[in-house]
Amino acid sequence: MKLNLKIWRQSGPNDKGYFDMHSVEANEHMSFLEMLDVLNEQLISEKKDPIAFAHDCREGICGTCNLVIDGRPHGPQKGTTTCQLHMRQYKDDDTIVIEPFRATAFPIIKDLVVDRSSLDGVIQAGGYISVNTGQAVDANAIPVEQEVAADAFDSATCIGCGACIAACPNGSAMLFTSAKVSHLGKLPQGKVEHKKRVQNMVAQMDKEGFGLCSNVGACEAECPKEISLDNIAFMNRAFIGSVLTTED
Amino acid sequence: MKLDSKVPEGALAEKWTKYKSSMPLVAPNNKRRLEVIVVGTGLAGASAAATMGELGYNVKCFTFHDSPRRAHSIAAQGGINAAKNYQNDGDSVFRLFYDTIKGGDYRSREANVHRLAEVSTDIIDQCTAQGVPFAREYGGLLANRSFGGVQVSRTFYARGQTGQQLLIGAYQALSRQIAKGSVDMYNRHEMLDLVKVDGKARGIITRNLVTGELERFSAHAVVLATGGYGNVYYLSTNAMNSNVSAGWRAVRRGALMANPCYNQIHPTCIPVSGDYQSKLTLMSESLRNDGRIWVPKSKEDAQAIKEGRKTALDIVEEDRDYYLERRYPAFGNLVPRDVASRAAKVACDEGNGVAPTGLGVFLDFSSAIQRYGLQEANSRGLSTDDTNVTKLGKEIIKNKYGNLFQMYEKISGENPYERPMKIYPAIHYTMGGIWVDYNLETNVPGLFAIGEANFSDHGANRLGASALMQGLADGYFVLPYTIGNFLSTQIRTDKIANDTPEFIQAEKDVKERLQGLIDINGNQSVESFHKKLGKIIWENGGMSRNETGLKKGIAEVRALRDEFYKDVYVPGTISEFNPELEKAARVADFMELGETLLFDALNRNESCGGHFREESVSDEGEAKRDDNNYTYVAAWEWNDGQDPKVHKEKLKFDNVELKTRSYK
Ligand SMILES: Cc1cc2nc3c(=O)[nH]c(=O)nc-3n(C[C@H](O)[C@H](O)[C@H](O)COP(=O)(O)OP(=O)(O)OC[C@H]3O[C@@H](n4cnc5c(N)ncnc54)[C@H](O)[C@@H]3O)c2cc1C
Ligand code: SF4
Ligand code: FES
Numbered sequence: 001m002k003l004n005l006k007i008w009r010q011s012g013p014n015d016k017g018y019f020d021m022h023s024v025e026a027n028e029h030m031s032f033l034e035m036l037d038v039l040n041e042q043l044i045s046e047k048k049d050p051i052a053f054a055h056d057c058r059e060g061i062c063g064t065c066n067l068v069i070d071g072r073p074h075g076p077q078k079g080t081t082t083c084q085l086h087m088r089q090y091k092d093d094d095t096i097v098i099e100p101f102r103a104t105a106f107p108i109i110k111d112l113v114v115d116r117s118s119l120d121g122v123i124q125a126g127g128y129i130s131v132n133t134g135q136a137v138d139a140n141a142i143p144v145e146q147e148v149a150a151d152a153f154d155s156a157t158c159i160g161c162g163a164c165i166a167a168c169p170n171g172s173a174m175l176f177t178s179a180k181v182s183h184l185g186k187l188p189q190g191k192v193e194h195k196k197r198v199q200n201m202v203a204q205m206d207k208e209g210f211g212l213c214s215n216v217g218a219c220e221a222e223c224p225k226e227i228s229l230d231n232i233a234f235m236n237r238a239f240i241g242s243v244l245t246t247e248d
Numbered sequence: 249m250k251l252d253s254k255v256p257e258g259a260l261a262e263k264w265t266k267y268k269s270s271m272p273l274v275a276p277n278n279k280r281r282l283e284v285i286v287v288g289t290g291l292a293g294a295s296a297a298a299t300m301g302e303l304g305y306n307v308k309c310f311t312f313h314d315s316p317r318r319a320h321s322i323a324a325q326g327g328i329n330a331a332k333n334y335q336n337d338g339d340s341v342f343r344l345f346y347d348t349i350k351g352g353d354y355r356s357r358e359a360n361v362h363r364l365a366e367v368s369t370d371i372i373d374q375c376t377a378q379g380v381p382f383a384r385e386y387g388g389l390l391a392n393r394s395f396g397g398v399q400v401s402r403t404f405y406a407r408g409q410t411g412q413q414l415l416i417g418a419y420q421a422l423s424r425q426i427a428k429g430s431v432d433m434y435n436r437h438e439m440l441d442l443v444k445v446d447g448k449a450r451g452i453i454t455r456n457l458v459t460g461e462l463e464r465f466s467a468h469a470v471v472l473a474t475g476g477y478g479n480v481y482y483l484s485t486n487a488m489n490s491n492v493s494a495g496w497r498a499v500r501r502g503a504l505m506a507n508p509c510y511n512q513i514h515p516t517c518i519p520v521s522g523d524y525q526s527k528l529t530l531m532s533e534s535l536r537n538d539g540r541i542w543v544p545k546s547k548e549d550a551q552a553i554k555e556g557r558k559t560a561l562d563i564v565e566e567d568r569d570y571y572l573e574r575r576y577p578a579f580g581n582l583v584p585r586d587v588a589s590r591a592a593k594v595a596c597d598e599g600n601g602v603a604p605t606g607l608g609v610f611l612d613f614s615s616a617i618q619r620y621g622l623q624e625a626n627s628r629g630l631s632t633d634d635t636n637v638t639k640l641g642k643e644i645i646k647n648k649y650g651n652l653f654q655m656y657e658k659i660s661g662e663n664p665y666e667r668p669m670k671i672y673p674a675i676h677y678t679m680g681g682i683w684v685d686y687n688l689e690t691n692v693p694g695l696f697a698i699g700e701a702n703f704s705d706h707g708a709n710r711l712g713a714s715a716l717m718q719g720l721a722d723g724y725f726v727l728p729y730t731i732g733n734f735l736s737t738q739i740r741t742d743k744i745a746n747d748t749p750e751f752i753q754a755e756k757d758v759k760e761r762l763q764g765l766i767d768i769n770g771n772q773s774v775e776s777f778h779k780k781l782g783k784i785i786w787e788n789g790g791m792s793r794n795e796t797g798l799k800k801g802i803a804e805v806r807a808l809r810d811e812f813y814k815d816v817y818v819p820g821t822i823s824e825f826n827p828e829l830e831k832a833a834r835v836a837d838f839m840e841l842g843e844t845l846l847f848d849a850l851n852r853n854e855s856c857g858g859h860f861r862e863e864s865v866s867d868e869g870e871a872k873r874d875d876n877n878y879t880y881v882a883a884w885e886w887n888d889g890q891d892p893k894v895h896k897e898k899l900k901f902d903n904v905e906l907k908t909r910s911y912k
Contacts, residue, residue, distance in 0.1 A: 012825075029521045029661070037775070038524055044773045044828070049819055052827060054314070056487040058527050061412055062318045080658070088661055109458055110825045117435060120315050124427040128420035129379050133299040133724045134370070136377035140334060143388030153381040153406070156413060160317055183379065190379050 001026055001092040005039065007051055008099040013107045019097075028088040032075065033058060033065065035087055052111040058083040060224065063159030066166070067112055068099040073163035073222045081161065081224040101166035105173070105209040116162050118208035122173060125204035126197040127180040129190050142188050155182035157225045164219030164227070170211030175219040177201050178235035179227045185238065198238045251504075251883060251897040254685040255359040260903050261342070264363040267686075268729060272736035279304035282735050283467035283743065285452055287439045287494050289316030291411070291716060292699025293473030294418035295723030301425030303728055305735075308465055309422070309431050310454060312438040312489065312830075317419040320475055320487040321719065324411025325532050327395055327403035328716040330368040335392050339400040341365045346904060347398050348714060351584070352679070352707020353857035353873060354906045355510070355881075357899060359686060360704050367725040368717050372404055374724055378417040382406050396533065396584075396712025403713045408532060408651055414716055418723070437463070438830065439494045440762075442470065442501045442695065443754045449498075449695035450744045451751060453758045457830065460823035462758055464751045466744035469694045469734055471727065472498060473719075476678035476700035478511065480838045480845065481790070482782020484675035485517060485530040491834040492841045495682050495701050503690045504883035504895060506683035506703035508841065509849035512710055512858050513791055514676035515588035518659055519608040523779075528674040529659055531611075531652055533712055536581050536588070538616040538645065539669070542568045543600040543609050550600045560602070560610055560668045571595055579911040586709055586858050586871075587911055589673035593791045596672075603670050612668035617641030673791060677715060679706040679858065680848070683883040683897075687730035688722060691883075694734055698722035703881065708857025762822045765832045770815030774832045777812050781835065784808065785842045789849050794862040798850040802843060809839045844884050844892050851894060854878045868912075875906050 003024050010017030024039040033055050040050035056064040065082040069075035075085045090096065100108055105118040156179075164175035181198055184190030190197075213232065220229045256267040274282065282305055286297040289311040297309040313319060331344040344365040349356060372390070376382060382404050383391040395403040406413040425431040436457040443451040443464070451466035477492035478484040499505050516531045544550045545567050552558035572591055573580045583591075592609050595601060602608045621641025625632045630640070642665050646653065653664050660670070682690055682697035684704055689696050699719040706714065745751075788801030812835070820826040855864040855871035856878070864872045881897040 027522065027524075030524055031526075031659075034524050034526050037526055041773055041775060044775075044817060044819065045771075047817065047819065050828060052825065056313070056318055056489050057320070057323045058488060059323055059529060061409065062320075062322045062487065064314070064318050084658055086658065086661070113825070115458075116314060120317075120423065120433075120435075123420065124423040128424045129377065130424065131374075131377045131421075132302045133295075133374060133421075133728070136370075136373040139332070139372045139376035139382075140389050142376075144384060145388050146384050146386055149381050149384045149388075152379075153413075156379075156381050156416065157409065159412075160315065183381070187379050187381070189377055 001028070001087070001090065003035070003090065004093070004095040006095060006097045009051070009111055010108050012110060017108070026087050028086070030087045031058065031083060032069070032085040032087065033083050052113045054113045055083055060084040061159060063161040066101045066114065066161055066163070068101060068166060070097050073101060073166040074224050079224060079226050081159070101162055103162070103165045103171035104211070105165065105171060106162060118210065119160050119162060119173070119176060121208045122177055122201055122204050123180065126193070126200035127184070129184060130193060144188060148186060152183050152186040155179045155186070155227065155231055158227050159225055161224065163222050163224060165210065167218040167222035168211065169216060169218070170214060172213045173205050173208070173210040174213040174232050174235070175223060175227055175229070177205055178231035181235045181238065182231040185234070195238060198235055202239055249691065249885070249895050251683065251691065251881070251895055252685060253357060253897060254687060255357065256686065260358060260362050263359050264366055271729060271733055274732050274736050274739065276304050278739040280306065282306065282738060283308065284469050284471060284731070285310070285465060285467040286471045286473060287452065288319065288473030288475065288699070288701070289313070289419070289422065290319035290321035290473060290475055290699060291415055291418055291719035292701070292723045293471070294319070294415065294422045295720050296471060296473060296698060296727050297431050298418060298421035298425050299724050299728040300731070301428070301430035304430070307425070307431040308434065308467060310434045310437045310439060310452070312436060312457060314436055316422055316433065316435070317416065319415060320490050321415045321716070322412050323487060324716055325408045325530065326534065327393065327405035327410045327713040328371070328414065328720070329395070329402050329711070329713045330372045330404060330717065331365050331402060332369050332372060334390060335401045337400045339402050343400065344368060344402065348705065348711060349707070349904050350907070350909070351709055351711040353709050353909065354707065354875070354879070354901065354904075355507070355856055355899065356705055356707030358901060358903055363726065364705050364718055364721050367721045370725055371717060371720045375414055375417050375720070378421060380406060380413045380417045398711065411716060414720065418720070440497065440758045440833065441754045442498045443751050444501055444692065445744070445748060445750045448693045451746060453754050455758070458825055460821070460826065462755050464746040464755055466746040466751065468738045468741060468744060469696065469731060471696040471698060471731070472682065472701050473699045473723065474701045476681070477838070477841055478675045478678050480781070480842045481675040481786050482778050483520065483525060483528050483786075485514065485528050488527055491838070493834050493837045495697070496837040496841050498682060498690070498692070498695060499886050501692065503692050503695060504683040504885055505680065505841065505844055506881050506883040507680035507708070507848065508845040508884065509789065509852060509859050510679035510708045510857060511675055512585060512677040512679060513589040513673045515585055515592060515673045516611065516671045517674035518656065519603040519670050519672040520605055529655070530674070530676065531656060531669070531671060533585070535611060535649060535652060538648070539581065539611040539613050540570055540615055541572050541581050541588070541592070541609055541611055542570045543595045543602060545569045547599045550602055553602045554604055554606055560612070569595070569600065576911045583911045584709070586860070590791050590860060592673055603672065608670040608672045610668040611671045613645055613664065614668070617645055620644040677710055679703065679708060679710055683881065687733055688727050689730070689734060696727060696731060698727050708859055759822070762829060762833060765816065765829065765836070766818045766820070766822060768813065768816050768818070770817050772815050772817060774816060774818065774828055774835050777808065777816060778831070778835045778838070780808055781805065781839055781842055785845065789846050792860050792862055793849045795850065798846050801846045802850070805839060805843045805846065812836065812839065840886065844886070847892050848882055848884060851882060852878055873908070
């Protein structure tokens with residue numbers, strides 16, 4: 001199939017950027033990123049500048065790939081990362097618009113590659129359990145109810161891709177942050193630091209330039225790991241709780 | 249050069265404990281003055297950097313990824329072993345040690361492997377305390393499964409995402425140290441050279457991948473935790489950016505590459521579908537518990553399937569060759585990875601393969617669906633007519649493997665509940681790596697290698713769920729202590745300056761090397777060279793190797809390398825964000841490593857573990873080890889493009905008897 005690609009090009013963070021048109025011959029078995037590989041080989045053979053895009057595992061687990069495809073972070077397929085999208089979703093002569101994840105906290109490095117270190121900043125502010133190597137008790141000393149563990153696991157599956165932020169009109173990182181808060185806060189091991197963790201991580205979100213949450217819900221809809229809005233509710237309860245308790 | 253393994257004296261089971269308590273310590277005030285560079289933030293690097301930060305060292309940690317959390321470890325699926333014996337099924341440290349030595353086909357060091365088995369239990373405690381959500385039983389205790397053909401249940405797992413959860417745990421521990429200031433984290437910094445001063449490893453040269461700027465970093469010691477080199481084959485299950493350059497640059501500066509021909513080929517991956525293919529996807533080994541592997545008996549049927557004139561369903565039972573069940577009646581579809589992989593190759597080489605490329609075999613769940621369906625119908629007192637049995641059976645299979653089936657369908661576009669999956673072996677893991685002693689120190693003083701980057705624990709074949717164990721053992725529980733042996737001798741050494749002639753020269757070397765790649769300004773893309781290299785290595789140094797092929801491969805790699813330096817095209821400049829330049833430097837190093845790999849395979853005229861030499865087989869055509877001549881580690885020295893030189897470390901077995909693996 002022949003595809004028409006309208007792709008965002010931007011040489012650096014301070015460049016204005018523009019859309020460029022390309023066409024590429026693809027087949028239905030290719031992954032979306034393999035289709036871009038083919039385009040890049042074509043550009044290189046013409047000694048033109050290939051399109052920069054981010055990727056690594058190509059299995060939907062590392063969280064590196066980050067394209068907005070026809071207006072949707074990670075494209076049209078529910079619960080699927082960009083790298084897992086395959087060309088059988090498309091047909092001959094389709095036009096596809098490809099852009100980077102856009103958010104104030106994600107400056108563009110080049111073309112479709114953005115800087116997401118702001119997410120690391122949020123984790124560094126408290127997204128951990130404070131236990132040094134060698135301090136742990138026997139793993140079976142603290143039984144954890146199966147449902148509790150499963151619930152925490154659902155939150156822990158976040159791959160840190162930032163689609164939730166790109167989807168949000170406010171560029172808020174509530175879904176990402178609350179997923180970490182819920183993962184740790186629901187487990188007995190992580191409860192001790194829960195309130196402090198929430199305060200610190202929320203404060204850091206602000207500092208990193210993420211916006212406020214106004215309950216739009218676009219984050220959940222676009223999250224490739226289907227992280228639920230319930231995580232935000234869980235975090236809000238702790239946040240309100242922590243503000244009240246520290247004020248008195 | 250004499251390779252001293254520095255294995256401590258004493259009884260096997262007591263070596264580590266005694267050694268640990270007699271190792272020289274570094275006082276806290278001195279730790280603060282000592283700097284350590286850790287390259288890599290996978291399981292090995294992140295755990296090592298975090299732990300050394302906690303201990304009070306000054307750590308500088310590097311990754312070429314945009315965040316430490318993206319390391320390739322994130323993709324591991326199946327699980328992590330530990331000799332906890334929570335299931336009370338007779339597991340023990342000795343049994344895990346024994347299984348690992350035997351699984352490695354008696355080509356690893358006893359003392360290292362025993363230590364690995366000892367610390368395995370601490371890993372599970374540590375990770376659980378960090379919040380890693382391992383699978384649990386109804387009672388809330390940790391669950392285990394049996395994995396990779398061993399007789400006990402010692403594998404801990406976190407759904408099909410064990411690597412992800414373990415890495416997130418280590419990443420969080422690392423993040424905590426970054427926030428505390430004990431670890432300085434450098435993302436998107438690629439190590440492009442090792443700097444030695446007075447024979448000791450004292451620093452690295454990195455390229456900032458965003459700006460292209462070259463930087464010099466110094467420290468008292470350097471740790472490489474840079475992963476495996478499976479991508480030398482181009483197509484592998486490794487992440488796209490995994491590469492050998494950090495390790496290879498260390499080899500260029502005098503470290504040794506040990507056993508590079510020991511590579512693990514995983515039997516159950518989704519076959520290649522076309523030449524645009526960029527990587528291969530693993531389907532978990534657990535599928536072989538219920539799937540039966542077969543190809544059509546006749547070449548005509550195979551041809552018809554390849555051309556789409558027939559499907560698997562058109563081939564009746566009598567016309568199918570369940571070749572693993574036929575050749576290995578005792579283990580059947582559950583033979584170890586290397587055996588299953590080679591058998592698939594044989595079937596396809598004989599012309600009975602089924603994918604459009606001819607390189608694929610069927611993994612069929614229909615028997616399991618029928619069996620489970622019938623059991624379920626009977627136990628629930630439901631109708632046992634065909635439709636009902638099939639429906640019930642599919643539900644059971646879905647509960648067990650639903651996510652894998654879904655992944656298969658996303659990639660192949662075929663529904664594996666209706667038609668058998670097609671699978672083919674692919675490169676998955678590299679047992680070979682930088683040579684290290686018992687302290688995980690290389691032959692270059694002050695240079696250490698941990699995780700998949702070293703060669704240490706898996707011999708000629710790695711058992712399932714043991715790489716995660718080794719990465720975390722090295723990073724959390726071994727290196728942070730053994731590095732003290734070296735650092736305790738450095739407490740009087742001031743901060744290492746990074747503007748000495750050695751650093752300046754190394755930076756200049758890197759700059760010239762990179763600029764040289766751009767200046768070639770040829771006509772072929774980096775990717776096309778990588779593909780060609782992969783093909784040569786796969787064909788001659790893949791599942792089955794022989795002298796003629798290996799010699800041919802070496803000549804071809806050398807010719808390709810010449811062509812590369814004449815005709816590669818790398819766009820852009822060195823002082824900007826330039827992924828093609830990154831790839832070019834990596835492919836250049838893969839060429840040299842690839843050549844060394846073939847030399848190693850040529851030198852080792854025996855079949856052991858993942859290394860199968862056609863000249864060394866039993867009367868029945870099975871792999872035959874040659875313990876008299878090859879019970880050694882082959883550690884290779886790069887020789888400036890001439891034939892590399894081998895150094896040997898003899899392996900001694902005092903606690904296990906060397907036996908032939910048999911799966912008949
Ligand atoms: C699909 C798949 C499934 C697997 N499943 C399992 C399993 O179930 N159980 C199991 O035990 N094992 C499994 N393995 C193997 C296991 O995942 C790996 O062996 C292990 O994770 C390697 O960890 P590591 O820390 O050594 O290296 P990696 O995780 O590869 O990390 C390497 C790090 O080094 C950095 N790096 C490399 N070079 C440079 C450089 N030049 N400059 C700067 N940084 C650099 C990278 O950025 C990265 O941070 C699996 C492997 C694959 C491919
Ligand atoms: S919550 Fe979902 S969309 Fe947001 S970073 Fe995590 S996985 Fe990505
Ligand atoms: S490339 Fe890893 S999630 Fe897409």
